[in-house]
Amino acid sequence: MIFWREDANLESCRFCGEDRFQVSAGMSRIPYQRMWYLPIADRLKRLYQSERTAKGMRWHGEHSFTGDISHPSDAEAWKHFRYTYPDFAREIRNVYLGLSTDGFNPFGKGGRKYSLWPVIVTPYNLPPALCMKREFLFLTILVPGPNHPRRALDVFLKPLISELQMLWYEGVRVYDVSLKNNFTMRAVLMWTISDFPAYGMLSGWTTHGRLSCPHCQDNSDAFWLQNGRKSSWFDCHRRFLPSNHPYRRNKRLFTKNKVINDGPPPSYDGTYILEQFSDFYVLETRDCGGNGHDRIDGYGTAHNWHKKSIFWELPYWKDHILRHNLDVMHIEKNFFENIINTVLNVAGKTKDNLKSRLDLQQLCGREELYAMENGTGQVPIFRLLPSRKAAFFEWLQKSAKFPDGYVSNLSNCVDETSGRLSGLKSHDCHVIMERLFPFVFDELLPKNVHEPIAAIGAFFRDLCSRSLTESGLHTLQQNIPVILCNLEKIFPPSFFDVMEHLPIHLPREAVLGGPVQYRWMYPFERYMFHLKKKVKNMSKVEGSIVAQSLNEEITNFSAYYFAPTVQTKARKPGRYDDGGERPTYHTYVPSIFQEIGQLSGKRKGVWLTEQEVNHIHCYIIRNCEDVFPYESIFADQLRAEHEGISDEYLEELKQSMFPSWLKYYVSVFSKCILNTLHCT
Numbered sequence: 259m260i261f262w263r264e265d266a267n268l269e270s271c272r273f274c275g276e277d278r279f280q281v282s283a284g285m286s287r288i289p290y291q292r293m294w295y296l297p298i299a300d301r302l303k304r305l306y307q308s309e310r311t312a313k314g315m316r317w318h319g320e321h322s323f324t325g326d327i328s329h330p331s332d333a334e335a336w337k338h339f340r341y342t343y344p345d346f347a348r349e350i351r352n353v354y355l356g357l358s359t360d361g362f363n364p365f366g367k368g369g370r371k372y373s374l375w376p377v378i379v380t381p382y383n384l385p386p387a388l389c390m391k392r393e394f395l396f397l398t399i400l401v402p403g404p405n406h407p408r409r410a411l412d413v414f415l416k417p418l419i420s421e422l423q424m425l426w427y428e429g430v431r432v433y434d435v436s437l438k439n440n441f442t443m444r445a446v447l448m449w450t451i452s453d454f455p456a457y458g459m460l461s462g463w464t465t466h467g468r469l470s471c472p473h474c475q476d477n478s479d480a481f482w483l484q485n486g487r488k489s490s491w492f493d494c495h496r497r498f499l500p501s502n503h504p505y506r507r508n509k510r511l512f513t514k515n516k517v518i519n520d521g522p523p524p525s526y527d528g529t530y531i532l533e534q535f536s537d538f539y540v541l542e543t544r545d546c547g548g549n550g551h552d553r554i555d556g557y558g559t560a561h562n563w564h565k566k567s568i569f570w571e572l573p574y575w576k577d578h579i580l581r582h583n584l585d586v587m588h589i590e591k592n593f594f595e596n597i598i599n600t601v602l603n604v605a606g607k608t609k610d611n612l613k614s615r616l617d618l619q620q621l622c623g624r625e626e627l628y629a630m631e632n633g634t635g636q637v638p639i640f641r642l643l644p645s646r647k648a649a650f651f652e653w654l655q656k657s658a659k660f661p662d663g664y665v666s667n668l669s670n671c672v673d674e675t676s677g678r679l680s681g682l683k684s685h686d687c688h689v690i691m692e693r694l695f696p697f698v699f700d701e702l703l704p705k706n707v708h709e710p711i712a713a714i715g716a717f718f719r720d721l722c723s724r725s726l727t728e729s730g731l732h733t734l735q736q737n738i739p740v741i742l743c744n745l746e747k748i749f750p751p752s753f754f755d756v757m758e759h760l761p762i763h764l765p766r767e768a769v770l771g772g773p774v775q776y777r778w779m780y781p782f783e784r785y786m787f788h789l790k791k792k793v794k795n796m797s798k799v800e801g802s803i804v805a806q807s808l809n810e811e812i813t814n815f816s817a818y819y820f821a822p823t824v825q826t827k828a829r830k831p832g833r834y835d836d837g838g839e840r841p842t843y844h845t846y847v848p849s850i851f852q853e854i855g856q857l858s859g860k861r862k863g864v865w866l867t868e869q870e871v872n873h874i875h876c877y878i879i880r881n882c883e884d885v886f887p888y889e890s891i892f893a894d895q896l897r898a899e900h901e902g903i904s905d906e907y908l909e910e911l912k913q914s915m916f917p918s919w920l921k922y923y924v925s926v927f928s929k930c931i932l933n934t935l936h937c938t
Contacts, residue, residue: 259271259272259273259413260293260413260414260416260417261278262416262417277290278290291402292402292800293399293400293401293402293414294399294400294402294800294801294804295398295399295417295418296396296397296398296399296804296807296808297398297421298355298379298396298398298418298421298425298445299421299424299425299430299445301396301811302353302381302425302430302432302443302445303430303432303443304815305381305394306351306432306433306434306435306436306443307433307435308435308815308818308819309435309436309818310818311384311388311818312434312435312436312437313436314383314384314385314388315351315353315381315383315384316350316351316383316436317383317384317385318330318331318350318354318382318383318384318385319331319350319351319383320350321385325727325728326725326726326727327725327726327727327728327731327768327772327773328386328724328725328726328772328773329382329385329386329389329772329773329776330354330382330448330771330772330773330776330777331354331382331772332772333768333769333770333771333772334579334769334770335448335449335578335579335580335770335771335772336354336448336772338577338579339446339448339574339577339578342574342577343446343574343577346444346446349441349442349444351383351432351434351441351443352443352444352445352446353381353383353425353443353444353445353446354381354382354383354445354446354448355379355380355381355382355422355445355446355447355448356379356380356382356447356448356449356450356451356776356777357377357378357379357447357449357450357451358377358378358380358450358451358452358779358782359375359376359377359378359411359450359452359456359459359460360375360376360452360453360456360779360782360783360786361373361374361375361406361456362374362376362786362787362789362790364403364789364790364793364799364803365796365799366790370404371404372403372404372799373403373404373405373406373407374400374401374402374403374799374800374803375400375401375407375411375414376397376399376400376401376786376789376803377397377398377399377400377401377414377415377418378395378396378397378398378782378785379396379398379418380394380395380396381394382448382776389776390775390776390781392781392784392785392788393811393814393828395781395782395785397789397803397804397807398418399414399415399417399418400800400803400804401414402800403799403800407459408459409459409564409565411459411460412565412567412568415568416568419568419569419571419572422445422447422572423571423572423573425443425444425445426444426445426446426572426573426574427573429442429443429444429445430442430443431443446574447569447572447575448578448580449578449580449581449582449583449771449777450569450581450582450583451583451585451777451778451779451782452582452583452585452779453585453587453588453779454584454585454588454589454756454757454760457472457582457584457585458564460567460569460582461567461581461582462540462563462564462565462566462567463475463562463563463564464557464562464563464564465562465756466756467489467558467562468480468481468482468489468558469558469559469561469562470489470562470756471491471756471759471760471763472562472582473523473525473763473766474523475523475526475561475562476559476560476561477523477524478491478494478523479491479493479494479497480494480756480759483613483617483751483752484617484620485613485614485616485617485620486613486614486617486751486752487613488752488755489755489756490617490751490752490754490755491754491755491756491758491759492512492513492621492746492750492751492753492754493512493513493516493518493621493746493751494754494759495739495742495743495746495759495762496512496518496739496743497518497520497521497522497523498522498738498739498762499518499739499740499743501521503740505740505743506518506519509623510622510623510624511622511623511624511746511747512622512743512746512747513621513622514621514622514623525766527579528575528576528577528578528581529576531576532570532576534561534563535563535566535570538554538555538556538560538561538563539554539555540554540563540565540566541565541566569581579770580767580770580771583767583771583777583778584760584763584764584767585778585779586718586721586722586764586774586777586778587684587688587778587779587780587783588684588757588779589757589760589761589764590687590688590691590718591684591687591688592757593691593714593718593757593758593761594687594690594691595607595687596609596753596755596757596758597695597711597714598679598690599678600640600641600749600753601640601641601642601699601703601711602642602647602677602678602679603641603642603677604676604677604678605676607678609749609750609752609753610638610640610641610749610750610752610753611752612629613752614750614751614752614753615627615628615629615750616629617750617751617752618750618751621751622750622751627750639703639704639706639707639748640703640707640748640749642702642703646702647677648674649702650698650699650702651672651674653698654668654669654671654672654679655668655669655672656669658694660689664689665685665686665689666681666682666683666685666686668686668690671686684780684783685780688718688722691714691715691718692715692716692718692719692722693715693719694715695711695712695714695715696712696715696716696719697712699711699712700712706747706748707748709744710741710744710745710747710748711745713737713741713744714741714745714761717734717737717738717741717761718761720734721734721764721765721768721774722774722775723773724773724775725773726768726772726773728769731765731768731769734764734765734768735765735766738761738762738764738765739762742758742759742761742762745758789803789807792806792807794806813827814827814828817829848882848883848884848885851882872917875917876913876916876917879916879917879920880912880916885920888920888923888924889912889916891923892912892915892916892919892920892923893908893912896908896911
C-alpha cells in the first residue's frame with residue numbers, strides 16, 4: 259500500500275501489519291521504501307506562462323488539416339474523442355497527454371541487479387518541431403527499486419490517476435501569456451506507450467502465451483509447438499487476406515490440407531471489454547500491492563486478463579479507441595534479429611534447428627526441409643552459404659557507408675569468429691531493416707527469399723514515415739498480410755512468435771494514432787538514458803535522479819526569460835555550425851542550400867570522383883521540398899513515354915536522368931517567362 263491521504267499518518271500496513279519505518283541506531287525513523295511523485299498540473303500551467311510555448315500549445319487546434327497525417331491530432335483517435343466529448347474539444351487549450359513507462363538498471367549491465375521504473379507524461383498539443391522533445395517529457399512517478407513492480411504498478415499509479423481525474427472534472431485556472439487572459443485548463447490521457455512486457459502491466463492483458471495478442475484476444479489462431487515447446491503464430495495471417503486470394507486455398511505451402519475461410523478477428527470497443535471484466539469477474543488491483551491475485555476463471559483459454567487496470571477509473575477511458583500502443587521500435591528490432599540470426603544460422607539464435615524441422619514435418623508439406631533419421635537435413639534456401647556470409651560481412655566492413663551520426667559503425671558489429679552481428683542498438687536494427695534489407699541480399703539469396711525480406715523492410719520504412727496518407731495506410735493494410743504469408747512460405751513455424759504477428763495490427767494503429775514517431779519508445783528510451791546519467795549518489799539513486807530532474811526543469815524554464823543573445827542549452831549551436839552568419843541572397847534560395855556548416859572527419863580537402871558528385875547532386879535535388887513538384891512532372895512524362903513502366907525502372911531513370919532534365923526544364927521555363935515579359 260501507499261501511505262497517502264487518509265492513510266498518511268499510519269505507522270503500519272493496514273493489510274499485513276508490517277511496520278512502515280525502520281529505526282536506525284540514532285533512533286531516526288526511515289521508511290522501508292519511498293516512491294516519488296511529481297505533480298503535473300503546475301508543469302502544464304507553466305507551458306502557458308512562457309511566450310515560447312503558450313502559442314505552440316494551441317497549434318493542434320489551429321493548424322489546417324491538409325490530408326496528410328503528420329500529427330496525432332490528425333488521426334482517427336483524436337477525431338473520435340473530439341466527437342464524443344465536444345465540450346472538452348471546444349477549448350483548444352485543453353491538454354492531451356501520453357504516458358510511457360519502462361524499467362532500467364541505473365548501475366548498468368555490469369552492476370548489481372536493480373529495477374527502476376520512471377513514469378513519464380508528455381503533452382501532445384505542441385507542434386511537430388517541439389512535440390516529444392526532452393524538455394517536455396515530464397518525469398511524474400519514480401517507482402523505486404530494487405525489485406520489479408510487476409502487477410503492483412497500479413498501486414504506484416494511484417496519485418497520478420487521482421490528479422488526472424481532478425484535471426478532467428475540475429481543471430485548474432491558468433493564465434495564458436500569449437492571449438493575455440485566464441481560462442480553466444483540463445487534461446485527458448489519450449494512450450500509453452511501452453514495450454510489450456510493460457504493455458501487459460499497464461493494460462492488464464498478459465502478453466505471453468497463446469492469447470498474448472491483445473487485438474486478436476481469444477480469436478487468435480496461435481497454437482503450441484510440440485517439439486519447440488512454445489506458442490507459434492504460423493499460418494495465422496491468411497485470414498486477413500481478401501476472401502478470393504489464392505493463398506487461402508493453398509494446402510501445401512502453409513498448414514497441410516488446411517483451407518482458410520475465416521475473416522479477420524473483430525475489433526473490441528471499451529463497452530465490450532467492460533462486459534468481459536464482468537463476465538470473467540476480473541477485479542481491480544488490490545490495495546496491498548497487486549501481486550496476490552487469485553487466478554481468474556478462464557485465464558489462458560478464454561482470455562488473458564490478470565487484472566482490471568487502474569486506467570479504467572478514468573471516466574473517458576472506455577470511449578478511447580486506442581488505449582495502449584504497440585511499440586514499433588521493439589517489434590522492428592525483434593523482427594530484424596529473428597531474420598538476421600536465421601539467415602546467418604547463428605548458433606543458439608537461429609529459428610532453424612532440429613526441433614523446428616520436426617515441427618515443420620508435422621505441419622507443412624515442404625519435404626525438402628524434413629529432418630532425416632540421423633537428425634540432419636538439407637540446407638534451406640533462406641540460409642547464407644559460408645562464402646556468401648563472408649561476402650556479406652566484407653561488404654558491411656568495407657563498402658557500407660552512411661552519413662555522419664546516422665548509424666553506428668557497423669564494421670565494429672561484425673563478429674566473424676562466431677559468424678554473427680553483435681552489439682547492434684535498436685536504431686542500428688531500424689536502419690538496417692529499412693535501408694539495407696531492400697537490396698543487401700539481392701545477389702546472396704534466391705529471389706523468392708529476398709523479395710519478402712525486402713518487402714518487410716519496405717513496410718517498416720513506409721510505416722515510419724514522418725507523415726502518412728490515408729491511401730498509403732490503406733495500401734500497408736493490404737500488403738502486410740501478403741508479406742507475412744510470403745515469409746510463412748519460406749521460414750519454419752518456430753520463426754513466427756508473437757513479435758512476427760504484431761505487424762499485422764500496426765497499420766490500423768497508425769490510422770488511429772498517427773505517425774509512429776509520436777507513439778514509440780525511442781524518445782523515452784533516450785530520456786531514460788539521460789536519467790541514468792543523473793545518478794550522482796549510488797546509495798540514493800531515486801532521490802538523486804529526482805533532484806537533478808527538478809534542477810533541469812528549473813533551468814529550462816528560467817532560460818525562456820533570458821535575452822536572445824544569452825547562450826543556453828536550448829540555444830546551443832548545432833553540431834556542424836561553424837559560427838558564421840547565414841548568407842543572404844537577392845532571390846529565393848531553398849533552405850537546404852542555406853545551412854551553416856563546417857567540414858567533418860579526418861579526410862579534409864579530398865577531391866570527389868565524378869560518380870560521387872553525381873550521387874550527391876541527385877540526393878540533394880531529390881530531397882529538396884521545392885523540387886518535389888518537378889519530380890512529379892518528370893515521372894508523369896516518363897509514364898507517358900513508356901507505357902506500363904515498372905516502379906523499379908522508373909526509379910533508375912530518376913537516378914540517372916532527373917538532375918539533367920531539371921536543369922534543362924528550369925532553363926527553358928525561365929526563357930519562356932523572360933520572353934513573355936519582354937513581349938508584354
